[in-house]
Structures are given as C-alpha cells and as structure tokens.
Amino acid sequence: MPQPENTALFEAQRPRLLRLAYRMLGSVAEAEDVVQDAWLRWSEASDIESPPAWLTRVVTRLCLDRMKSARARRETYFGTWLPEPLLEPEAIADDVTLTLMLALERLSPLERAAFLLHDVFEVSLGDVAATLGRDAAAVRQLAVRARRHVQESKSRYMVEDAEAERIAQAFFAATRDGDTAALQAMLAEDVVIHADGGGRVLAFRNPIRGIARVLRLYASLFRKFGDAATLLRTQRIDGLPGFVSLDRGDVLQTTALAIEDGCITAIYIVRNPDKLGHVIQALPVN
Structure with missing residues (x-):
C-alpha cells in the first residue's frame, strides 16, 4: 500500500x-x-x-x-x-x-x-x-x-467532571491549610494513602491506613511545612478525581482520589520523578 x-x-x-x-x-x-x-x-x-x-x-x-x-x-x-x-x-x-x-x-x-x-x-x-x-x-x-x-x-461510584474537580480542589485546600475538620468530613473511616517515591524522593514506604492516622499525618505536615504546597491543575488521573501539585520542597507529584459513596477511600500519590516526565510535558508553560 x-x-x-x-x-x-x-x-x-x-x-x-x-x-x-x-x-x-x-x-x-x-x-x-x-x-x-x-x-x-x-x-x-x-x-x-x-x-x-x-x-x-x-x-x-x-x-x-x-x-x-x-x-x-x-x-x-x-x-x-x-x-x-x-x-x-x-x-x-x-x-x-x-x-x-x-x-x-x-x-x-x-x-x-x-x-x-x-x-x-x-x-x-x-x-x-x-x-x-x-x-x-x-x-x-x-x-x-x-x-x-x-x-x-470496579468503581461503583462514578464521579461527574464538575464533582471530580470540586472534590480535588477541596481536598487539596484542606491538606494545604491543615484543615483537619474539612478533611475528616471527606474521608472514609478506612481510608488509605499509597505513595510512590521509588526511593528517589521522600515518600511513605508503606501505606497509611485509617482516618485517624491520615488526619494526624496531614496535621503534622502542616505544622512542619505550613501552606507551602502549590496547586498546578486539577485533572482526572487514571479516571479518578485528582490534581497535579508542587509539594512542600517543590517536589512535583500527582494525587488521585478513589471515591465510594461520596467519601474518599484511597489516596494515590506519585512522586517518583522517573514516572512524571510526561506530566511535566503536559503542564502549561508559564
């Protein structure tokens, strides 16, 4: 041909x-x-x-x-x-x-x-x-x-685009500002955080499980770093509500949120720079 x-x-x-x-x-x-x-x-x-x-x-x-x-x-x-x-x-x-x-x-x-x-x-x-x-x-x-x-x-709770953006923005704001009351209202009791740093940047090596531990973690991060995180864009990530941000210390990361019955059941954070090259290319040039 x-x-x-x-x-x-x-x-x-x-x-x-x-x-x-x-x-x-x-x-x-x-x-x-x-x-x-x-x-x-x-x-x-x-x-x-x-x-x-x-x-x-x-x-x-x-x-x-x-x-x-x-x-x-x-x-x-x-x-x-x-x-x-x-x-x-x-x-x-x-x-x-x-x-x-x-x-x-x-x-x-x-x-x-x-x-x-x-x-x-x-x-x-x-x-x-x-x-x-x-x-x-x-x-x-x-x-x-x-x-x-x-x-x-398979997710039984499909989040519409507008709701996905609202959840992502609200979660980012609550974690940045150390607002544990707002976070508690969003999280399921058995929420779990998975963070992938690949040994390249600081990340939780093991999953953080349970609402009490997750709330303590974010409160501790706020006490240590303040509101230094920067939201770059909200974005569906592998079909889930999420966002791209610069974390404290200007580490690029993506955060995806699994939702069930209106509550966040899992938080997936990727910080390994080896996995984020295509994310950098997708960001708008300032």
Missing part, C-alpha cells in the same frame, strides 16, 4: 494502541516505546487483511515480552509501586480506573491480556486466542479467572 495510506491507517489506531499498551504495562513511557516498535513492524509489513487486529496482536505480544522484566524490577522496587499517572482531560471510553489497574497487577500476564482484550477492548474470543497462541477454551478460562479477581475493584 502507498506510504501515506500506510501511515494514516496506523495513526488512526495509535490512541487505542497506546491505551492498550499502557493498560498492560502501567507505564506511559513503555507504552509509547511499544507502539513505536509496532510502527516499525507495520511499516515493513504488507498484505495485511485487518490492520486493527494485526496491530492489536503485535502490541499485545510486545507487551507480554516486556512484562517479564517489568515484574522482576517491581520485586525489588523501593516502597509502594503505582502505575505512571495517566492524565486524562476527560473520562476515556474503556473506563479502567487506577484501582482496577492495581487489581490487574495481581493477574498473570496472560490473564491480564485476556481480560483487557476481551472485556475492555472488546476483541472477539477467537482473536484473543490467536493473539495469545492458546485455544478458545483456555482463553475463556483465563478471562473468567481474571474477571473474578478484578470485579470487586
């Missing part, structure tokens, strides 16, 4: 391929690398009957190859590991939130691929089987096992 048509076909699939690769790997940078590798293979291929199916197969297999080394790295990761924050100007069609991404981490690579392809990206069971090199019955079992593991992690 002519090169311009070849390029146009690929570019039409690029957003979907990036979403798939990110959902598989939990890394924006690695997802971009995988899609670039897929482009190189696509540019050398010919006589492809179904470009979307072919590209989906290539990206999935490239991700499966990378997941072997990625899992080994995570076993030695310092502190809590969280996916690279995906900034979303609006909710994306696949509706996979950060909480579900973390549930996917408990699956085997094949289970994760089967679940994402069949349940999220709506690939037919036969095509999933061809992609994974398994028969349809085996793939069906992979998808069933994966679905059983992750079904409890």
Whole structure:
C-alpha cells in the first residue's frame, strides 16, 4: 500500500494502541516505546487483511515480552509501586480506573491480556486466542479467572467532571491549610494513602491506613511545612478525581482520589520523578 495510506491507517489506531499498551504495562513511557516498535513492524509489513487486529496482536505480544522484566524490577522496587499517572482531560471510553489497574497487577500476564482484550477492548474470543497462541477454551478460562479477581475493584461510584474537580480542589485546600475538620468530613473511616517515591524522593514506604492516622499525618505536615504546597491543575488521573501539585520542597507529584459513596477511600500519590516526565510535558508553560 502507498506510504501515506500506510501511515494514516496506523495513526488512526495509535490512541487505542497506546491505551492498550499502557493498560498492560502501567507505564506511559513503555507504552509509547511499544507502539513505536509496532510502527516499525507495520511499516515493513504488507498484505495485511485487518490492520486493527494485526496491530492489536503485535502490541499485545510486545507487551507480554516486556512484562517479564517489568515484574522482576517491581520485586525489588523501593516502597509502594503505582502505575505512571495517566492524565486524562476527560473520562476515556474503556473506563479502567487506577484501582482496577492495581487489581490487574495481581493477574498473570496472560490473564491480564485476556481480560483487557476481551472485556475492555472488546476483541472477539477467537482473536484473543490467536493473539495469545492458546485455544478458545483456555482463553475463556483465563478471562473468567481474571474477571473474578478484578470485579470487586470496579468503581461503583462514578464521579461527574464538575464533582471530580470540586472534590480535588477541596481536598487539596484542606491538606494545604491543615484543615483537619474539612478533611475528616471527606474521608472514609478506612481510608488509605499509597505513595510512590521509588526511593528517589521522600515518600511513605508503606501505606497509611485509617482516618485517624491520615488526619494526624496531614496535621503534622502542616505544622512542619505550613501552606507551602502549590496547586498546578486539577485533572482526572487514571479516571479518578485528582490534581497535579508542587509539594512542600517543590517536589512535583500527582494525587488521585478513589471515591465510594461520596467519601474518599484511597489516596494515590506519585512522586517518583522517573514516572512524571510526561506530566511535566503536559503542564502549561508559564
């Protein structure tokens, strides 16, 4: 096929391929690398009957190859590991939130691929089987096992955009100002904080659980640093209400908030600079 048509076909699939690769790997940078590798293979291929199916197969297999080394790295990761924050100007069609991404981490690579392809990206069971090199019955079992593991992690409380922004701004203001009364009104009793610094910057190595400990933590931070944090923008992060900020000491971080029944049940903070390069690029230039 002519090169311009070849390029146009690929570019039409690029957003979907990036979403798939990110959902598989939990890394924006690695997802971009995988899609670039897929482009190189696509540019050398010919006589492809179904470009979307072919590209989906290539990206999935490239991700499966990378997941072997990625899992080994995570076993030695310092502190809590969280996916690279995906900034979303609006909710994306696949509706996979950060909480579900973390549930996917408990699956085997094949289970994760089967679940994402069949349940999220709506690939037919036969095509999933061809992609994974398994028969349809085996793939069906992979998808069933994966679905059983992750079904409890799907959010039952969908937050509209205006409400998401209100919650994010109110939470930031309360933590910046040390307003424990306002915080207490927002938090669930069993709220938990997960913070990912990767050993590069200061972060809580272990999760902080329970409203009393979380309130004490934010009160302590306010006493030590005052209201030095700066809100850069509110932003959906992996489908959750959240924001990008400069923390005390001017450390860039993203904060995502899981909501259930109107209360914040989990707070996900990413401070590892290795995971925030794409976030810096997305910020407006002053």
